[in-house]
Amino acid sequence: MDTEAQAQLIEDRLVTLETMPVTDDPSARVAFAHLTTTVARVNHLSAQVQAQAMMGAGTAPVDAILARLSQWLDRLVTVMARIVANLKNATSFSVSVGSNVSVSVTFTS
Numbered sequence: 001m002d003t004e005a006q007a008q009l010i011e012d013r014l015v016t017l018e019t020m021p022v023t024d025d026p027s028a029r030v031a032f033a034h035l036t037t038t039v040a041r042v043n044h045l046s047a048q049v050q051a052q053a054m055m056g057a058g059t060a061p062v063d064a065i066l067a068r069l070s071q072w073l074d075r076l077v078t079v080m081a082r083i084v085a086n087l088k089n090a091t092s093f094s095v096s097v098g099s100n101v102s103v104s105v106t107f108t109s
Contacts (some may be wrong), residue, residue: 003045003048003049003052003065006041006044006045006048007045007065010038010041010042011042013034013037013038013041014038014072014076014079016034017034017035017075017076017079018078018079019035022082022083022086023086024086025087025088027086027088028083028084028085028086028090029087031082031083032083032087032105035066035076035079035080036051039077039101039102039103042072042076043100043101045065046069046100047059048081048100049065050061061083064086073095073101074096076095076101081093084105087107089107089108090105090106090107091106091107092106
């Protein structure tokens with residue numbers, strides 16, 4: 001799958017996440033599973049673009065992908081807030097960005 005097709009798949013997954021009804025714990029768990037798969041796809045694309053750029057073989061401008069990554073992260077944070085608000089015993093969440101994107105949720109016992 002080429003870079004643009006992967007980016008479009010991420011866009012589609014984000015739209016799905018943004019329109020998913022998240023009203024209770026079971027629906028929040030489904031949304032969180034969808035979110036983690038989306039984050040994995042973002043990480044895969046980011047790593048692929050970085051590797052292509054290092055080798056000089058990039059098919060998509062790195063700056064364009066990085067700009068989209070920034071937008072995707074904003075959207076992920078917005079979705080995470082809605083998901084965590086409906087996860088039973090969840091108290092907070094974090095999104096970390098470095099060489100990869102990671103998400104975590106804190107629960108009370």
